[in-house]
Amino acid sequence: MDGVIGFFESLGPNFQILLERSPQVLDGVWVTALATVLGALLALAISFVLGLLQIAPIFIVRILARVFVEFFRGTSLVVQLFWLAFVLPQLPYPLGFQLDPLLIGVLALGLNYGAYGAEVVRGSIGSVPKGQYEAISALSLSPARGMFRIVIPQAWALMIPSLSNLWIQLLKGSAIVGSITLYDLFFQVEQVRDRTGTWFAYLFALVAYYLIAWVIVIVMNGLEIRAKHQIGRGPALSSSWRSLFRAPGATTKEGIA
Template identity: 80%
Template structure:
């Protein structure tokens, strides 16, 4: 209650402080966007590599992929960050790497959320009807070619909603990277809170995170519409542009088109 009273009593000075710190806060937004974008791309690559690896016939590959997934799903993202930031540089050559804070954040986010994404990829591949696998034999397609020409396009349409949720979770999880001195949005806003003693700066952070998440939703909705149209299960992207701007939490456009 004291924080609310203090906010209104010091409204003018607090807004002045926020305005003075706005360049630094916008730099923090940029760092957060970079961490979420590159972390998301790395997570996507890891998701496909280890998700597909868990479906191959070679047992050794499946075991290695499973160990990787369970390790990074079963350990804390905070611990992974600290390990990359403070333990990795202490290892003997050639394993002791000193990484930049942004690289540490991207790597930790990519590894952690990529492990979760690998399960999404594996489950989506397993959800493709068995008849599609039988068609590969009928068409005399090799397992690799059949996987990428027939199975993956159908599984991709299935996995996009779950990958979209993971990307948004990654964005929100990126606030943790401030623990390794990465000057992201959360770090900059926390500085303003320390200076003003009130919570008002976090209102800006809420709006900023929401807007970035909205952009992610638009991108993933567009990818889902395009993926389903390519396999004949929905309208073309040009016919769905008006519904792609639904905010986070709104009805998924591609699923709605299927009803």
């Protein structure tokens, strides 16, 4: 009982310390959010490029894309981050050059998670019914035009849930960028703990990571709703938007019907 009472009594001083250090911690939240967003955008671009190259009609292109994907999937994100930060600058000119820590973090996250995303893109395109490819021929569309007008819109709706999970993993993976002196949320929380001894900063970090992940889920759910509406799947758009913030497992009248 004394331990429980002591725990609650410590909340006040710990919270006060966190308030005093809030500008420092909020700077870390901003850096984490920025690295996550930029890393996710780069990963998305890489996912589509490599995903499409893996199904290209040219054999050597498919092989090269596959090697790239397997290399970044099969090596550690930490090693990739350290290589960009510490090995790349040591290479002889013109191969070696120094990058900004934020750019290094974004590149490492984008390349690593983009390789995983490429498999999501490839698998989603492969899941589109074969009849859609016959529709491309029936409409006299070129393969490239048919891919972007018919196949990819349907594959996009299929890949969003997997990409949503991948972006959350990217958010959690961003915690390692502090090891290259990028002052992200985890780095700033560690600094607060080292200088003040308060454990409360870790609780704040836990909540902050959860809230950022929650925003990612909401955004991706919104994109999924819109994507399904554009290809004529799912309930009416108005009812879908109303259910965006419903608790998991909740049903609407349209869903029951």
